[in-house]
Amino acid sequence: QGQPVIGLITKTETNPFFVKMKEGADAEARKLGAKLLSAAGKTDGDNAGQVTAMENMMAAGAKTILITPSDSKAIVPAIKKARAQGVMVIALDSPTDPLEATDALFATNNYKAGELIGQYAKAALGGKPAVIATLDLFPGHPVGAQRHNGFLKGFGLPAPDAKSNELGGKAAGVVCMADSFGDRAKGQTGMENCLQKNPNINLVYTINEPAAAGAYNALKAAGKEKDVVIVSVDGGCAGVADVGKGVIAATSQQYPLRMAAMGVAAGVEYARTGKKVSGYTDTGVALIAAKPVSGVESKDVKTGMDLCWGNK
Amino acid sequence: MSDPNQPLVMQAKGLVKRYGQVTALDGADFELRAGEILAVIGDNGAGKSSLIKALSGATVPDEGEIYLDGQRVNFRSPIDARRAGIETVYQDLAVAPAMTIAENLFLGREIRRPGMLGSVFQMIDKKKMLQESIARMNDLKVGIRSMTQAVETLSGGQRQCVAVARAAAFAQHVVIMDEPTAALGVKEGNMVLELIRRVRDKGLPVILISHNMPHVFEIADRIHIARLGKRAAVVNPKKISMSDTVAVMTGAMTAEQLAPECLA
Amino acid sequence: MSDPNQPLVMQAKGLVKRYGQVTALDGADFELRAGEILAVIGDNGAGKSSLIKALSGATVPDEGEIYLDGQRVNFRSPIDARRAGIETVYQDLAVAPAMTIAENLFLGREIRRPGMLGSVFQMIDKKKMLQESIARMNDLKVGIRSMTQAVETLSGGQRQCVAVARAAAFAQHVVIMDEPTAALGVKEGNMVLELIRRVRDKGLPVILISHNMPHVFEIADRIHIARLGKRAAVVNPKKISMSDTVAVMTGAMTAEQLAPECLA
Amino acid sequence: MNSLTSKLPPIGTLGPFVALLLACVFFATQSERFLTSQNFALILQQVMVVGVIAIGQTLIILTAGIDLSCGMIMALGGIVMTKVAADYGLSAPVAIACGIGVTTLFGLINGLLVTKVKLPPFIVTLGTLNIAFAITQLYSNSQTITDIPDGMLWLGNTFRIGDTAIVWGAILMLFLYLVVWIALRETAPGRHVYAVGNSPEATRLTGIATDKVLLGVYVMAGVFYGIASLLSVARTGAGDPNAGQTENLDAITAVVLGGTSLFGGRGIILGTLVGALIVGVFRNGLTLMGVSSVYQILVTGILVILAVATDQLSRKGAR
């Protein structure tokens, strides 16, 4: 029986997070002698594109499919069909809803990631009253909602639970919410407008590190970069470097490379022995901060750089 | 042919049409009698096309009144005029260039297939339309090989024949033609004059705009002379000379200076 | 005026142009002598426009040769013909409707501002262009109020005057006019004929396509009769009657049946 | 005369068809899995949603318009029909009718703005694109809806011809193309669509109510988007508020690849089907070849240009 074929479907092509994930999968597949097919949705949230990719990979003979679901619910029927044909489906990074729709989940908890930076931010501000701006992803995106709501929860504000797709916090001290699309330029524009709205902002939550970098630009232009705490999520190498430079106060680090490598290994195992993996494996979140605060566990920048994207 | 006792089929009073600072029609009057060929002549820019556009609903005049068979009408669009049985050949040839000759001839009144297919599904009878088109165009003796040719592939004159054939075929009440023979050869031009006569003989009045004085004098029952957006005079081609007509048209003479029997 | 000893300015041999199954030109010959007005007549679809499109580079013929002053030329585009000093008025009026009259007159050869502004920055001298436009259009006695009016707001005849004025103003070598008087009034038509004469008197030969026989007989030195994509005959309007000419044009008579002195 | 008529279809469809064939030949040499009936059934299934949207888009482009809102309207339709079924427990046919009703209403709004207020279609549909998206998010609370009655899913079910499982939705798409093709060719309103796109002023002057034709086209397009909503729900088994984000460009691409002019009045609806298939074949074939997705994008870019260039050349040949 030939080379095992494994499919990897990410949300988009362009997010460094998924690029790293693909690199990890590629390296592991080469090591284990498997053939890796990869595809992605056209935009974040493109469920139909992921369904199409899944069908095409099955047509190409993939027996294991690794997927970072763009839409945790909408993808489920397609996964069911695939599993009914004997394909092992593993969710990476984010779970499906219900969780049991896939054979296994290798993921970080985005809500948890949000909580960590929320807790950090609370401590970092000391007793100062918080004036918060959030730079979110875009309307309707679950990861955007989970990180945002987790952050509010960690900060001690009333927040929707992990399943909600709605952004909380409107009434509770968040003075400005803008969409950044996870993009540097749009993050910057959002921050500029927020500052215009309320110049006293002293805490900025950002969906990811490019948005954080954009926010920093805006704050710097306004001469406020020293007075504001920026927190973020992802823990990419560039992002951790920004933590080192003081651009970002703290970020929650996730490990896409690790998830992907584990997924590929499980796929090869399945092809060779017919044994499926199952259940939820937390690939971990860690808080990376240049200045640790008491009461919140964090790793330093050096460790963060070593681990960024899950290099090791 | 034309007889003062004939009823007025179309009448317009004090039509005004302004385009920004240009006044195309400046209080123009107009009268068309039953069963006549009325030629409308005038210098370039005298407002002939503007006049007939107002009469055919293609533009809505800013002021003035239009009567059809003595009834006040208010054409808001060419559809209204169509419904009233007025058929028009426009100077800038209203044809759909990418469509075939047959389709252009029948545009807006396609022949339906018999039965349900035609009435409910509005399916068209292409074969019949093709045959009819060939017949109509043969009337005009135009040497066009294929009715399924796109109009944009036709020569200038051939295109004009399509527009003329369409108007002649479908008019119920009045036919208006804005320079139908301008691009036509001698033979084709004569065919169109012949066609106009035949239409008139069917009893429909025809409004003919033309710069071709020999044509006008050959065929018109009365001549409406347009000048500077107004009606300068209506003359009788049987009584007036071509040079006097041109003199009125260019403003070298006024209507008052003409012998009374020249007026119509 | 026309003299067999005059050198041939333009000559074409065996031009063929096919559009799909339609053969617009079917081995047409053509000769234009220095300083003459050559009229080209023929039925609709006889291939007149196709012929002059080939001569002016607007289409590339499938077969045949074209000579300018005895030199073989190969016009791949209108630009080539322009460079050779050939100026053309096309039947379908090559104007840019949204641009002003002045701009259309000078399109492609705008007057530049003096000095660096003009030569390096290619800035145009709008004022001078406006003045020139007024002068040119006055030559044609067209009553157009404003040269900064968009061409699309002009009447059909006014538009034609723009195209004619352009060709007459810029020709260096040959002027070609495809039905320049078709949409014109009596006065304007005569002005154009006058203009054509003036161009000829400057020494430029003129090719005039027209369906207006009186015009043709009034002005032409020789008449080229096109028929079915070929040249049926070249006749001398001083010697031949109008009806014989029409007979050749419509195929009722052949060139051989004409008296030899009629041919030119 | 006959030979001229018989020449008309090729000019419109032969080019795209040649491009499609070339693509198929190429992929067949690259992957032995490509040239199977099962795989073609799969491709058909994958293009059915965009294929049906592209019918509406073709109608609009034939009138020299453009519709950027098509995908979002489709998404809204999907959310409405699934939510009505899931939340209010209405039966599938009623829920479907509600969904298609909403997309048709949006078509009507587009049409009214284009015809009555005389706004350019690009701007109108850019506006309704945003409006439909926002309503979709607000109405669905950005939640995917998954409790869908079976009666809404049967178009996603398959039947077998030999070994090949064909989805009903694909058959519906092919049927719609056939109907619209005949309607455009053989009925008076169909010819008026071409006339309006070809020369609106001339068409108006012949006495055709061009506004009514345009309005009808936009409304019909709304109906097709509604059918596409249903297909999308049936295909993915969910009402997805994030659906439809790229379908506008995809549909316009299919239309243009299929040889319809963006300036209106010229084109053949079957070309659009071929255009949609070209896109589907590329995506499928490249995945089968194991081309990674950035390279897929690169190759798609090159191939789109090549496909239309082939079309262009084959037209020249036909003349």
Next chain:
Amino acid sequence: MNSLTSKLPPIGTLGPFVALLLACVFFATQSERFLTSQNFALILQQVMVVGVIAIGQTLIILTAGIDLSCGMIMALGGIVMTKVAADYGLSAPVAIACGIGVTTLFGLINGLLVTKVKLPPFIVTLGTLNIAFAITQLYSNSQTITDIPDGMLWLGNTFRIGDTAIVWGAILMLFLYLVVWIALRETAPGRHVYAVGNSPEATRLTGIATDKVLLGVYVMAGVFYGIASLLSVARTGAGDPNAGQTENLDAITAVVLGGTSLFGGRGIILGTLVGALIVGVFRNGLTLMGVSSVYQILVTGILVILAVATDQLSRKGAR
């Protein structure tokens, strides 16, 4: 005659301008922070990238074309100039030249495909959109580049007039609009751009080398995209491989809001500037009002339609 000339600009720009003013008045009543010079300087700064892209887009649309690839070409230019500087340590001017060189090359490719192969601009730029995107991702490895020499960032620096900090890039944008406005109005090539868009066949017959005009327009557009790359790098302080994804629709929106016809030959470049400002003012004003983002999208949709409707009405009034 004079009164007619003086009437020309309004028809093209008054409408959008009225819409812009109305939007400003509205937001001024909603937020006291809106009507400050600092806020306007900010809006100017936020629209400068899309504003410069929209210059190139306007040129292309004036020729009856369209450019979907503009944003991606801009992103590629940004990556090239930052990567060349960061990786090979070349000086800022050289790196900038490399970046603009690449965008110009893409403009040239677009232009050659449109003029020589005679492909529709929509398809050509759809292809190069994908190609530029893929190259950007591959060349940058999807990583943001942040070690940027200062020489590349000074357009992002500000100078002060009174209290108001104005960014140099915004001044550059305004200057470019002025230059292009004069060039389109007052130079022969500028008038030829209008002529080509207005009636390509007539323009060709007057002996203008329409292909050269078109090619020139696409190449110039490439240059503007390169300048936009530089502005984008200066503004964000990074070479971002994910930049430019929505700039094509944004730029086209600005052009159309500005009153330029998508059918070519009619429009005024300053209208595009106003169009870009309208978009910027909406985004800024709605954020200041605290409108949440789904509602922002809804409102933007409605306002885009209203803005153009205002334009339409004010034109009727002008007649």
